[in-house]
Amino acid sequence: MARAKSKSEQVEVVASTSPQPETVSEEKTATSVETEPNSEESVASEQPYRVVVCAYAGTEDLVRKVWEKMLDEPIHILVVPEGEVDMHNIATEMIADSTISDTFVVVKPNTVPCSRISLAELNVPVVYVDKAGKEHYSHRLPMPFDKNILVDVFGSADYPANDVDDEAFLRLYAEHAQYRPMQVSHYFGNYVTVVLRGNPCPAVIAEGIARRKFLSANAVGFKAAEKFVEALLSK
Numbered sequence: 001m002a003r004a005k006s007k008s009e010q011v012e013v014v015a016s017t018s019p020q021p022e023t024v025s026e027e028k029t030a031t032s033v034e035t036e037p038n039s040e041e042s043v044a045s046e047q048p049y050r051v052v053v054c055a056y057a058g059t060e061d062l063v064r065k066v067w068e069k070m071l072d073e074p075i076h077i078l079v080v081p082e083g084e085v086d087m088h089n090i091a092t093e094m095i096a097d098s099t100i101s102d103t104f105v106v107v108k109p110n111t112v113p114c115s116r117i118s119l120a121e122l123n124v125p126v127v128y129v130d131k132a133g134k135e136h137y138s139h140r141l142p143m144p145f146d147k148n149i150l151v152d153v154f155g156s157a158d159y160p161a162n163d164v165d166d167e168a169f170l171r172l173y174a175e176h177a178q179y180r181p182m183q184v185s186h187y188f189g190n191y192v193t194v195v196l197r198g199n200p201c202p203a204v205i206a207e208g209i210a211r212r213k214f215l216s217a218n219a220v221g222f223k224a225a226e227k228f229v230e231a232l233l234s235k
Helices: 006-018 020-045 060-070 087-096 147-155 166-177 200-210 219-232
Strands: 049-056 078-080 102-105 111-113 128-129 143-146 182-183 192-195 214-217
Touching: 006 147, 049 087, 060 078, 060 111, 060 219, 087 102, 087 143, 087 147, 087 166, 102 147, 143 166, 147 166, 166 182, 192 200, 192 219, 200 214, 200 219, 214 219
Parallel strands: 049 078, 049 102, 128 182, 192 214
Antiparallel strands: 102 143, 111 214
C-alpha cells in the first residue's frame, strides 16, 4: 500500500512542476535590452540628412572631422572636383534624393565652422558682401533650401530654361522663399574669413579661426589653410 504524501512533499512537487514566470520574464527582458540598440540604430540610419557639406576630393576626411566636431547633426559629405560648383545642379539632385530632408542646408566647398554651430544658425539665409559693397547670393557659406520652393522655382515662368548661372538661380530662389538674407563679409563682422590665395597671411587665418564662425576657401586657398584647420579645428 503506497504511503500518502505529506503536505511538505506536496508543496515541493507543485513548486517543481509549476511554471516560473520570474525566469521567463528576465529572459524576455534581457532579449529586449539586447535588441533595442539595434532598433534605434536602424531608425537613426533611415533619418534623412538635413545638412549637405561639399568637399574637394582628397579633403573630405578633414572636412567631415571638423563638421562632426562642431555640429550635433549627421552630415552628408558630397565630394566634388576642384573648380566652381554648380549649385543649380546640386539642388536638382537633392530634390530627387530621398536620403535628403525636405528642408536642407548645402555648404559649398571648402567651408568649415570655427566654433560650435547649431542647425538653426545654418538655416539663417545670408548674402555675401564683397569689398566694393556688392551682394553675392552665390557664395561658399551655408544655404538653406526647401524642396517645395525649389519645385516652384523650376516651374516658374521667370526661370531660364538654359544657361542658368548660380547667381541668377539663387537670387530667384530668395525671391520665391520671400526671405531677407543677412549681410555677411570677410571685410566686416565676425561671420567668415575667406581664403582664396595660395600664400595667405598666417596671422589672418589664425585670427579668423579664433574669432569668426567660418573659414571659407577655394581649392588653392584650402591647401594653404589646411595645416591650420588640422591643428586648430580638427583635434
